[in-house]
Amino acid sequence: MTRRRKLLIALVTVLVLLVSTVVAAGVWYRPMLMTGTGYAAHNACAIHHLTDRTGDPADDLPPNPLVPVLRTELDDAEGSATSSVLGVAFHQTAWLTEHGCAVAGERPAWTTAGLPAAGADGPGGVPLPHAGDAPVGIDRALDVAAAVEGTRGLVVVHRGEVVGERYAAGFGPDTRQLGWSIAKSVTAALVGRARLEHPDAGLDPEATGLRPEWTDERADISLDDLLRMTSGLEWDEEYDLGTPITRMLFSEPDMASFAASQPLAHEPGTHRQYSSGTTNIVCDLVRERTGLGTDFADQLLFAPLGMRSAVLEADASGGPVCSSYLWATPRDFARFGQFVLDDGVIDGRRLLPEGWMDYSTDVIPAGGEPEPYGAQWWINDARDGTSPRFPKMPADAYWASGHDGQYVVVVPSADLVVVRTGFSPGGTLDSLGVDALVRDVAAAVG
Template structure:
């Protein structure tokens, strides 16, 4: 009996060691998943006033073993595997959304107060068009012709249409409205372009500034602000949204996202190759906000002047705005961003961007590009390639876009005076109908 007991104890110890080793081996992947869950649950509650992450954001592969809890007072959320392993906490801060950190962030600046006074669309009653062609285009964009499951997969949640500066039509899905902030994902990159433009207008930075990071004493010192904005810095990156990749590690594991991106080595000579990278834009924000207001800079320089009262650009634990991914705003506010750029950076009669900024910012990058980056410019997407060919024939050649994950888009058509903002949740539908709907709306409004 003593021998059997010794064997059993040894076996149990071996199993325990194996389980422990397996857990620590897989922990970076698990913490990525729990960080994703905690942040999403916190942001939906604190920013959008919604409480069902499964309905609002992409699926989490750890759902079967995940336990997520949102604080009853709205102060944050936590998530863990079985509620105890690989735990992550997200903390809500007024003006800055939710931040993943082991402790509540204390270094965020006092947020600039933002009101809707400067926004001509904020107080408008719901606008429904009496133009049958406009109504038909919106019906197509919302999938009225589809069955229940197909319409849910299309996932359109809000469309706002502006023509010659006037709000001419809008429509929202059940549970959403003009006042519901929605996550723009990579449309945040386009707003980052405007933030840089504000600083260029003020003489704070130049697009050709280099030696951006003190630790870059090698070839990386040649990287410029322009190259970070155009994603031609040459820094190593993998934008694949999967457990353990650089993009998910940056978003869900790194307290200082900018420093993490800056630590990457060079894969290409600066300026020679376009590598799509949310890390590039987040590092850009780290560079330009340092010493200029930090996480408050977007509020001070963009949200307040444009009257984007509901807009939030979330910050990481170091106080860097997560400019590659994490701006929330209502559909009307996203459309306001489109109108602002259509007016070449003039708002309320005041020039906020350098003259010609948008014409320069929407020229497609003329260099070797990775697949999937066709038409990428400086934080914006052009409908015309560097060689002059048109990408989407359904829209005029001068069209350009802010574009984000799961079907977020702001379509700007200068030649027609049209801006269309489409927000939704389209992770699986093969055709999100945005370009076709936009083409129909442009034609209807001529």
């Protein structure tokens, strides 16, 4: 064999090994890369079409080594946003629908492009009149909270009136913002609304046998277990590329079915594992049993409350993403807070079953994650003789909490609702000073 032939064979061998390595790496990292491009595509589509912002959607991508190699293109004619790695691989597209943006290989068959404009302010719903000049203590507390990096919106409501608000540059009272897991607490209210309006839908918290494919031990999972995050279904809520939560949100066409397919890791009712998947199972159940369709949240809750900016996005199958994808203005999030503070009563009309908020904020002991948690609500006082989780806030405070620093805090003893929205990856209620804001505002109105 000639030297030249030997060299050629060696080069071919190296090339084959190189290609094989690249292909293998692509297969190995594909789930991670696809969730990354799905995240970027959905983020760009939603910010472009659901808000009036003019900034770069990439500013809302969390810190990640993948971000510098992502490339995103918007197509207004198609109503889509497509992201990829360096423009050549792992493409994911998010499509504008009448229910926000859905990640899918092609436009979902159930939708046409175009998001209806938010309805104009009108009579009805939860009124939020402005009280005029705020007490000095509230202004001072809002100024401190507004200076925290990442803060985009603040609204304080006392006795049903707005007593102060702040907005970052580029944001305002009419700018929709993503509430992330605030939607979970909204889901608890949706279950209550559905029980009141559709009493024959089989939505009693003790109901079991919730899905036809649950013919094994999962048949014992109750609606109460799902609401309290004690379903026992295996899950990982870490927002790392390729984990169940990111796979569900950014690459699965039917999020509720994906979550429901997880195996049982614990006996139902015995172990608390925070899971966005279980919330999507809950909403799928409400949608299916009421027969109201993808817009059931608008019919049951947003329209009666006057939350005219609210958009609950759907996935590619048409299922509402009740775990994570609720967009609304801070004022409309405050309307929701006032609604639950008033025990679900608007202008004398009861829209939640009597006692539903007591149920939603009751803490049932379980193993697993130790934080006081009710039915899709975070609770300050575990009512077990221990100190409140956040001692700066009144003990009876409870709150909806969303990724990247979104909060709706309700304080019945002070007749108070405090909303904070922003982009603060890794921030917590105390590190962002929300507990201090609530404390200071409560003192100012007390």
